[in-house]
Amino acid sequence: MAFLFLAAGFVMAVATFVESSYGTAAAKAIIYHAWWFELLLALFALNLINNIFRYRLFSRRKFTMGIFHLSFLLILLGAAITRYISYEGIMHIREGESVDEIVTSEDYFYASYQGEEIQKRVIFSELAPKQFSKKINANGDKVTIKSVGYIKNAERKPIPSENGEALIDLVFSTPGVQGMQTHILTGGGRINFPDFSIVFGKGREAAINFFNEGDSLFMTSVFSIEELSMGSRDKIIFIAGDTIPVKKMFLYGFGDYRFLIRNYYESAVLTAVKSQHGETGEDAVIVKVSDGGGEKVVAVFGHSGIVGDTTTVALANGSLKMVYGAIPKKIPFEIYLKEFQLEKYPGSDSPSSYASEVVLRDKSVGLEKDVRIFMNSTLTYKGFKFFQSSYDQDELGTVLSVNHDLWGTWVTYAGYFLLIVGIIFSLFNPNSYFRSVAKRLKDSKVAMVLLVALFIGSGNSIHAQEGSPGAGLPDIDKQVVDEFKQLWVQGRDGRIEPVSTLASEVVRKISRKASLYGKSSDEVVLSFIAWPGLWQSLPIVKVSNKTVASELGITGKYISIRQLFDEHGQYKIAEKVRAAYSKAPALRDKVEKEYIYVDERVNICFMLFRGSLLNLFPGVKIETPWYAFGSSVVGMPETDSLFVKGGLHLLARALTEQDKEGSLQVIRAVSRLQEKFGGSILPSESKKEIEILYNQVNIFKRVFPFYLIFGFLLLGVLFLNIFRQKQVSVYITRGIYFFIMLCFLGHSLGLVARYYITGHAPWSNGFESIVYVAWAAMLAGLILGRKYIIVVGTASFLAGIALLVAHMSWMNPEVTNLAPVLKSYWLTIHVAVITASYGFIGLSAFLGVLVLILIVLRNENNVKKVGDIIKQLTSINELSAMIGLYFLIVGTFLGAIWANESWGRYWGWDPKETWSLITVAVYSFIVHMRLIPSLKGVFNFNVASVIGLASVLMTYFGVNYYLSGLHSYGSGMANGIHWAVQVSLLCLAGLMVFAWIKDNQFEKQKLS
Known part of the structure; x- marks a missing residue:
């Protein structure tokens, strides 16, 4: 059973990389939907049933663990119903x-011949093209159909053939779309554009109608058509309704549209070639057709998720019709x-x-x-x-x-329910392995505190890159900035907050920096209002994706707003953004997501320039959304409404003229209007002060160096105590412990403040979730280390590293409103539980490293003292790993519920959820190693707990920042693996090898 966990984890890991390189269809075709993968899952089910009876998990003493294992059978059954019955x-x-x-959503390949029909569900990919092989027997004829190839992003290429049909090969230039688009128009076919259609065939209604007479091609149009010779540049104008003889390689145009006929075929067939121009919106299945009298190779065009066109093949005794794509x-x-x-x-x-x-x-x-x-x-x-x-x-x-998927969903949900019930009752079951490990420790109170932890467990800063100061930007008086940041503003979600909060959020959103060109976020916002022209010429808009940066013609990571507009003032990325938004979120790739992010940043800049982001003025009625500068206000006294309309110009003029008193007068006038019309709904002054203080204190950035320092000091002191006769004063360890507690208190208060400021649980993006993981790790250390202070030092060091990562420049806290799909209580619970699991698992890994170090340092002189500490730390490590696994399992399946309630699919083999499942498999193996005689033991368990952390890091960072996940936090993308990580991995590998050598030597000495 344990090795099935590793086998499944390895296979699923390979699948995520296949998906990243070759697409979702390839991963499903060769792995997830393969018969052998389903056999692997069936073996899991059989092993679970066997273990339930083998270990008598239905007995009274083990009933809680029986419920836990039974839940997985229900989950597998629900998955089978979804897989084979639902759609x-x-x-x-x-x-x-x-x-x-x-x-x-599923694709099918359909074929019919002389009234006989066959249809099969298929998943074609370039790695798995041979998905269809069927025979049709009709009236004594036997037709064999086999798929032999698959071309993604195919183009249709006409080839003259006596058995073909009339075809027009034309090229179109469409306004707002870069480059030329190739279209193949067949007899009776239609091409639809946003404002008109083109057809091929007489008597059909369309803006442009092509028709043929013999070997000649003609067209009529409801538009006036301009004909231009490509050679002589002679021009002819045809009025609407004229019959126009179509000439090859002549340019035709109307309005902003241009097209030319590259070729006209009286009779041709279409074959498929790989496009050299990226996505075409069409794929091709290459099919070999045999009717006993010969073979034909035919391209059947279609696309996943779209109802395909019919491809007809003339055979000796009839016509074979084939369709690839979705079905109605x-x-x-x-x-x-x-x-x-x-x-x-x-x-x-x-x-x-x-x-x-x-x-x-x-x-x-x-x-x-x-x-x-x-x-x-x-x-x-x-x-x-x-x-x-x-x-x-x-x-x-x-x-x-x-x-x-009614039945599949409810059977699966029943499995989730039993899973959670089994975990909770197993923690209280005195006969469970969890409780037996807790009893090994000297004080059983530790185990009881762990039980409480299950219920307890169930920033606002980025690394300040000041930039080069100056850049020709004038300074603004400090008092003006201070009074401005204390004004109230209504955010997009309706929350009333200090301008300080909005300013810090939008500056980070635009640039992923806490300040720009040596100016605080509050001063930046004021400066945007006063000198928009200067800011538009500065590279302040972050571009994270290298492909997007290359397409925009920049070499760095920042672009100026002026670079995003051409010489005619046209927004260069408008079409890219429109196309990205028109796709379902699940279908957007990294490049499309980045264009959306860049567009958001640009929009925020312009909203700041215009003042429209600063909703500073309450309406006359409480329920009315607040107004920004320049708004036309209804119901206000005329003098007040005029101030709202023109106040931005007054403020901008005072700022540009360095008029301190004039600037303060405008700001104070805004404050008086806020009190006048919104006094009854304004938050208290104390709340304002707390929020501004949070922005200024930057608690998470301040606390992580102390976590690292005190954690390192505490570990150092404890190691000295282990190997010295004279112990370091207990007051020193207590003092360090006290400072770590202060750090944790500040960390906790910061999370509470973060919750208050954002208005949602503080784990909605990469930054917040890492901050929460650090907090959970420190909490786990304090709980598990009540009697073993070395655990506290380890947890402190881990929390410091986690917060250090949170403040790396490529982390991007999402500070605008949550996406609609993220506004779910299921998501809040899911992320809280699963990120808490990372804290316990991270602590387990660090304890594993600590034990390996102690194994290396163990010798004849300290064997008793060090041996006892190794046993205690290993027991704590087991508890931490088990709690982490429980949290991880529950969090993973709560995520499935969120996905099902949000977009109707509780499991889609997205890389994020797949790697969560891989991590469950890895840690299930680790906690079951004790049942495998050849793998059980202190050294093996601690090594496994260290190696297992790699799956968590891949789940969190690998998917979020290197693979393509549907719901990854990867608003930012890391650029490669940092050298420090590579050095750390080498050091860990060296430690493991050295510890293995020392452990073997120690075991041999015991036997001798």
Whole structure:
């Protein structure tokens, strides 16, 4: 059983790298959906059943562990139901339309010949093209169909053939789209553009209609068409309705559109070639067809998630039709879209949230019900669950993801419930292994405190890169800055906060720095208002992705706003951003996500320049959103509304003229208006002071050096005590312990303040979660180290390292509103539990290192003293690893519940969730090593606890910053593995080898 954990972990780890390199389809085709992987899961189930009976886990003494192991059988059963019975899909609805079918998320290959049909669910990839092999027997004919190749991002290439059809090969230039687009138009085919369509065939309605007469091609158009000779540059204008003889390699145009006909084929077939221009939105399955009289190789075009076109192949006795792609599936009711609603950030085209106002209609029972669908608010009916996924670029249509998995979900949820029940009761069961390990320690109170820890366990700064001071930016008087930062402002989520908080958030959001060019975030915001032109020319907008930086023509990590606009004032990345937003979040790649991030930063800059981000003025009514400078206010006295309208210009003029009194007058006038219209809803002055103090103190950055120093000192003192006859004064250790407690107190207060400031649990992004992991590690150390102070020193050192990582420049705390999908209490619980597990697992690894060091230092003179400490630390290590594993298991499956409630899929083999499962497998192996005679022992367990941490680091950092995860915190991306990490790994490897040698020598001495 234990080795099954390692085998599964290894296979899943390989799958995540396959997915990163070759795509999700490849990973599913060759691993996740492979028969041998399903066999591996079946072996897990059989081993679980065997162990339940072998170890009599149904007995009264072991009943709690029996429940725990039984829960995994239910989870596997639920997964099997989901895998083989349930299905997912997409429903696309336009406003004013009803739809009663979905398009499946799964892909199928369909073939029909002389009335006989076959269909198979497939997952094609370039690594696994041979997914389909079937025979059709019809009227004595036997047709064999085999897929022999697969081309991702394929282009259609016409080849003249007597058995083909008429084809037009044309190239289009579309406004707002870079480069030329190639289109192949077949007889009866249609190409749709945002404002018009093109068809090939007489008598069909379209803006442009191509038709052929013999070997000649003609077109008619509802537009006036301009014809331009590429050689002579002669120009002819055809009016709307003219019949135009089409000439090859002549340029035709209307409005901002241009196109030319590269070739016209009277009869041709399409073959597939790999595109040299990136994504084409179309793939090709290369199929070998045999009917006994010969073989043909045919390209069947299609794309995952889209209903494919029919490819027809003429055989000796009939036509074979093939289709690759998703299939439509009827549902027993219909959804009518009344209105799609898209809310955008002020002064921006970027969406902040979106929702669908729909009507559920079931004619069989006479039901008609209005429903609003948005993130974390779904529609459930007759076993179908609808989730808001995406929308059309014209904002007149919605895309809903649909899940039909009632039984699979509830069986799986039952497994999750039994899992948590089994864990909780096992901790209290006096016959459990957890309790037996706790009893080994001298004071059983330690174990009881650990039980309490399960309930207890269940920043705001970035490394200040001051930049080069000056940059031609004038200074602003300190008093002006101080009074400005104490004004109230309403954030996007409606929270009223000091300007100080907003300023620090937006400056970090724009640049990932706490200050810019030697100026505090508060002064930066004022400076943006006064000198926008200067700031637009400075490289302040962070670009994290190297591909995006290259496409934007920059060599560093920062770009100026002016560089993002061309000489005509056109926003260079507008189309990239629009295309990225039109995709469902699950389908966006790293480059598309980075374009969205860059666009957000640019929008924030312009909102600061205009003052529209500073919602400083309460409305006359309490429920009215606050107004920014320049707003037209209804209901205010005229003098007040005029000040709101023009106050920004007054402030900007006073600042540019270095008029201190004038600047203060404007700021104080804003403060008086806030008291006048919002006094009843303004937070207290004490709350304001606490929040500003939090911003200024920067507690997490201040505390981590002390964690490191005191942790190192405490470990040093304790090591001296181990190897010296004369003990270091107990007052020194108590003093160090006291300072560590002060650090932990400050750390805890910082988390509380962070919670207060952000308005949500402080573990919603990479920065916050690492801060929380550090806190959980320190808490674990204090709990486990009540009688063993060496554990406290280890935990302090670990917490310091974690906070140090949190303050590296590539960490990006998300300081704007949470994405709609993240606003879920399931997410809050999931992240709290799973990140707490990292604290216990991290402590386990550090204790393992400490034990290995003690093994190296153990000799004949200190064998008794050091041996006792090694046993005690190993027992504490086991407890820490088990608690970490319990938290990790519960957190992983709570994450599955969050995913299912948010987008309808509780397990999708996303790299993040896969690596969480790998870590569960790794630590399940580690805690079960004691049952394997050849692997049990103090040395082996402690080495495993150190090595096991690698899976946690991969889960957290590897996925978030190196692989592509759906819900990674990787708003920032690390650039390679730091040299210090490589040196640390070499040192650990050396320590393990040296400890192994010393341990073997010690064991031999015991036997001699």
